Amino acid sequence: MSQVLQLSLPLTRYHQYQAQTKDCAPYTVAIVINALKGKNLVGEAVAREMNRPRWSKGLIPVPVVRRIPNWATFPWGIADELGRHGVRARWRFGAREEDLLTALKDDRIALPIIGAFTPLWAHVKILAAHDPAQGWGFLDPAHPRPEITWDSPNLFALLWGNFGHLLVETLA
Numbered sequence: 001m002s003q004v005l006q007l008s009l010p011l012t013r014y015h016q017y018q019a020q021t022k023d024c025a026p027y028t029v030a031i032v033i034n035a036l037k038g039k040n041l042v043g044e045a046v047a048r049e050m051n052r053p054r055w056s057k058g059l060i061p062v063p064v065v066r067r068i069p070n071w072a073t074f075p076w077g078i079a080d081e082l083g084r085h086g087v088r089a090r091w092r093f094g095a096r097e098e099d100l101l102t103a104l105k106d107d108r109i110a111l112p113i114i115g116a117f118t119p120l121w122a123h124v125k126i127l128a129a130h131d132p133a134q135g136w137g138f139l140d141p142a143h144p145r146p147e148i149t150w151d152s153p154n155l156f157a158l159l160w161g162n163f164g165h166l167l168v169e170t171l172a
Contacts, residue, residue, distance in 0.1 A: 004129065004130070004131045004132075005101060005104040005105060005129060005130045006104065006128060006129035006130075006137070007104060007107055007109070007127075007128050007129070008107050009035050009036070009107070010035075011031065011035055011126060011128055011139045012139060012146040012147060012148070013035075013146070014031045014034045014035045015031060015139055015141070015145075015146035016030055016031055016042070016043045016141060017141060017142075017143070017144050018043060018141040018142055021044075021047070021070075022070065022071050022072070023043060023044070023047040023070075023141075024073075024123050024124050024125065024141050024142055025050070025067070025073030025077070025078050025124050026043050026044075026046040026047035026049075026050050026067075026073065026081075027043030027046070027047070027141035028078070028111060028124050028125060028126055028141055029041075029043075029046050029050075029078060029081045029082060030042060030043040030045075030046045031043075031126060031139065031141065032082060032087065032109050032111075032126065032170070033082065033085045033087060036087055036109070036170070037085060037086060037087065039085065041085075043141065046081065047067075047070070049081070050066045050067045050073060050077055050081055051067055051069040051070065053065045053066065054066070054080075054084075064076070064077070064080055065077070066078075066080055066081060072122065073124075075091035075113060075166055075168050076091055078091065078111065078124065078168045079091045079168055082168075082170070087170055088170065088171040089109075089168055089169060089170050089171060090168070090169060090171060091166070091167065091168045091169075092166075092167055093164040093165060093166055093167075094164060094165050095112070095165045095166070095167035095169075096165065097157075099167065099169075100112065100127055100130070100136070100167075101130060103127065103169055103170075104127065104129070104130055106172065108169060108170045108171070108172065109126060109127075109169065109170040110126075110127040110167060110168075110169045110170075111124050111125070111126060111127070111167065111168040111169065112124070112125075112127060112156075112160050112165075112166070112167050113160075113163055113166040113167070113168070114156070114159035114160050114162070114163070115159060115162055115163055116159065116162055117162060122163065123142065124168070125138040125139065125140040125141065125142070126138060126139040126140075128148050129148060131150075134150045134152075135150050135151050135152045135153045135155075135156060136150065136151045136153070136156045137149070137150050138150075138151065
């Protein structure tokens, strides 16, 4: 018998609604940082910050374009903004459902990027739970209420697979 897994963080307490914006990633970043670091970031302000490139640190600083202003956020932009606030994170293609389950077991944040090509859209939300009966549970900034929403295993597999199982995740 499979068990229900969920994060111990009370994420719904930090929920912010993105309304009709295309700012799911900045709002998600604000939720994660507020939950992990006890800050009071507002998704709208994070979106404005992420609209601007910033200079990387290193021997040869290069501009890091995290987002197409007011539209699409790149996965490295999500990881970069989390890191700016002291949350170690990485992004990668080719993650598996086992990686999502491991993140839940380890009480780490997983942010799968889902979407479709026709019409073109992408979305990121916070994985909060997995229930073999209900599927994958998320705290979703596109959902107006601070509650867990559920994607069936088949729907999630399809939408996540469309972008090569792209995942941003926090590190221990």
